[in-house]
Amino acid sequence: MQNYITPNFSFAPVIPERASGSRVWDTEGREYIDLAGGIAVNALGHCHPELVEALTRQAQKMWHVSNLYTTRAAQELAQKLVEHTFADKVFFCNSGAEANEAALKLARKYARDHYGAEKNEIIACVNAFHGRTLFTVSVGGQPKYSRDFAPLPPGITHVPFNDIAALEAAISDTTCAVIIEPIQGESGVLPATAEYLQAARRLCDRHKACLIFDEVQTGMGRTGKLFAYQHSGVTPDIMTSAKALGCGFPIGAMLTTEKTAASFGPGTHGTTFGGNPLACAVGSKAFDIINTPQTLAHVKQQGEKLKQALMRLGEETGVFQTVRGEGLLIGCVLADQYAGKAGEINALALAHGLMILVAGTDVLRLAPSLLVTDEDIEAGVAKLRAALQEWLQVCSKA
Numbered sequence: 001m002q003n004y005i006t007p008n009f010s011f012a013p014v015i016p017e018r019a020s021g022s023r024v025w026d027t028e029g030r031e032y033i034d035l036a037g038g039i040a041v042n043a044l045g046h047c048h049p050e051l052v053e054a055l056t057r058q059a060q061k062m063w064h065v066s067n068l069y070t071t072r073a074a075q076e077l078a079q080k081l082v083e084h085t086f087a088d089k090v091f092f093c094n095s096g097a098e099a100n101e102a103a104l105k106l107a108r109k110y111a112r113d114h115y116g117a118e119k120n121e122i123i124a125c126v127n128a129f130h131g132r133t134l135f136t137v138s139v140g141g142q143p144k145y146s147r148d149f150a151p152l153p154p155g156i157t158h159v160p161f162n163d164i165a166a167l168e169a170a171i172s173d174t175t176c177a178v179i180i181e182p183i184q185g186e187s188g189v190l191p192a193t194a195e196y197l198q199a200a201r202r203l204c205d206r207h208k209a210c211l212i213f214d215e216v217q218t219g220m221g222r223t224g225k226l227f228a229y230q231h232s233g234v235t236p237d238i239m240t241s242a243k244a245l246g247c248g249f250p251i252g253a254m255l256t257t258e259k260t261a262a263s264f265g266p267g268t269h270g271t272t273f274g275g276n277p278l279a280c281a282v283g284s285k286a287f288d289i290i291n292t293p294q295t296l297a298h299v300k301q302q303g304e305k306l307k308q309a310l311m312r313l314g315e316e317t318g319v320f321q322t323v324r325g326e327g328l329l330i331g332c333v334l335a336d337q338y339a340g341k342a343g344e345i346n347a348l349a350l351a352h353g354l355m356i357l358v359a360g361t362d363v364l365r366l367a368p369s370l371l372v373t374d375e376d377i378e379a380g381v382a383k384l385r386a387a388l389q390e391w392l393q394v395c396s397k398a
């Protein structure tokens, strides 16, 4: 097929066309088991009937009215988010990057409003991922994604992840925000320690800086709690969500406290599409399904099953050194002799009818539907086994 899309994406050699639950079919009619869920997006699988119903019902009522108005759909989803998190107020947008952009702008503005313009420094972690706008990609800790777009916005410092001493050394009274992913997703499914998050909270309090948790990947049930911060008991001042929030319909959200939100006065920030009724209607229904004891218990249980199966596969084949993560966000870290080969294995898995992900070049990442069944897990792991066995044979001949 002729490709009319800009070459920043390198598309896989198959074209998905139709999907249901954890199964996807391509244009040739081949079936895939989807343990990627987009990239941790399709949290209720593909075309969940209740989400299809919520979307089509809203589609027949009203699509868009501009942010000169609020809507029932937006208020309803915001209320649910507020009632089940630390937050008092929600800003809706369309993506994770936009949510983080709003979070960082708010942190700068809040610091300026309360302490003056010099308090503008942002501290982020090495290898962090916060999105692809110029600001968020600069705050992200992977220079390979930002350096070609210089000059980059100033006032951003990077510290090694999970290193309390480094954070303590970097933070000061000119710091306005510290931004952390509770589990670094893109760079390897690497969880922050509870001690690190606690230290970040303490240091932010000491220096009057906002603590921002980027839960774009970890939020909405992915780790077995509604949001990952709820495992640690450490509460941020600002938190972002996107990916699973609309289960595939684009929506992002920035959540914050009443006090911090006050710095986003009328006209200070905005968006045309953010909070549109279609996205909020889907998000609201998704929230109701995800935020139940049954779904969250299912995530923990299936996460444990999948992790155990992957550990056994690792022992059998010697390809993985560890399997880590929380709930249904799982990373298989390749053994040292296979470092750098995650992309190759991922491509071969697809050829075997399995959709998974990589996180960096050394980790295979799985982020399936939160409703993933035993059958999906067994079939998916069997396909991964077949792919690894074929790959090992190719390696041994090379």
Ligand SMILES: *Cc1c(COP(=O)(O)O)cnc(C)c1O
Pocket: 094, 095, 096, 097, 098, 100, 129, 130, 131, 132, 181, 185, 186, 214, 215, 216, 217, 242, 243
């Ligand atoms: C995916 C991701 C983003 C960016 O989200 P987009 O919707 O692609 O803009 C930001 N932060 C984290 C932690 C992510 O995983």
